[in-house]
Amino acid sequence: MENDALKQTLQQHRLEGLCRLSPEHVATLLQATRLGEDTLALALLPLAQQKAQVPVSGFRVGAIAIGGSGYWYLGANMETVGLPLSSALHAEQAAIGHAALFDEHHIEKVIVSASPCGHCRQFMHELNQTSLMLVLPDDHFMLDELLPHAFGPADLGQTYGMLNSPAGSLGQQNSQQQKAQDLACLSALDEANASYAPYSHNRAGVALLLDDGQICRGRYLENAAFNPSLGPMQLALSQLFLQGYTPDQIRRAFIVEASADVQQCDAAARLLSQLSAVTLDRLVL
Ligand SMILES: O=c1ccn([C@H]2C[C@H](O)[C@@H](CO)O2)c(=O)[nH]1
């Protein structure tokens, strides 16, 4: 009954294909379905799961990150054929990365269709928030209950969180701006400046220009435990799938990154090359 009301309301408001819900959308859905917030978010998870790319596991995970602004950001897992399993993007990462791209500074809750794995718990710990609620189909937890005695940013002397570190200043010299004249390249530059790379200082951003002129963006989000870090190309491709595009719609691809001991370009190009013949243009600043 409730699910029918949800389906109808999504259709009425043309929200079925949407991967980000405004506070107004959410209010409309809450009213029409008479569901509570958590129940509504759980009922919306299949929309996220539909966007999963799971050629290896066939296991679709959907997540929604609720931002402090009241926006709801969908995320889904993404696996890539021909690459190691470690290249997979988890649904929780996709949802929080999505919120990061819209400059959220705080995540209220993460709703997810399967219990978050250790890698995702570690990824979410990088938010450095005093509390984060995780809502599962049959239960809910606070992150610190699921990750006691955590290793995190503080162990490496880092006081900011993943969504509230100071912006970078790459491209402030005129000559650097000129190199990044292209709109998509400028967008990758903006993402690099908004990225979070306190451990390597390798700020990095990606922009994918699509055949309809839209740009899918990605930014690098590092982790104190290093391995759960989210690469900028992973996030850009996740956005592409969430928005209902396919990789053959990519016309140009850019990465802008800071010169540092750690580099994103090769891994980003390798990931892109599994899905698209477009070459990755690189600007190192
Ligand atoms: O917390 C989790 C656990 C697993 N997965 C994905 C990763 C992989 O694509 C598939 C099987 O592990 O499920 C997630 O998205 N989140």
Ligand SMILES: [Zn+2]
């Ligand atoms: Zn996970």
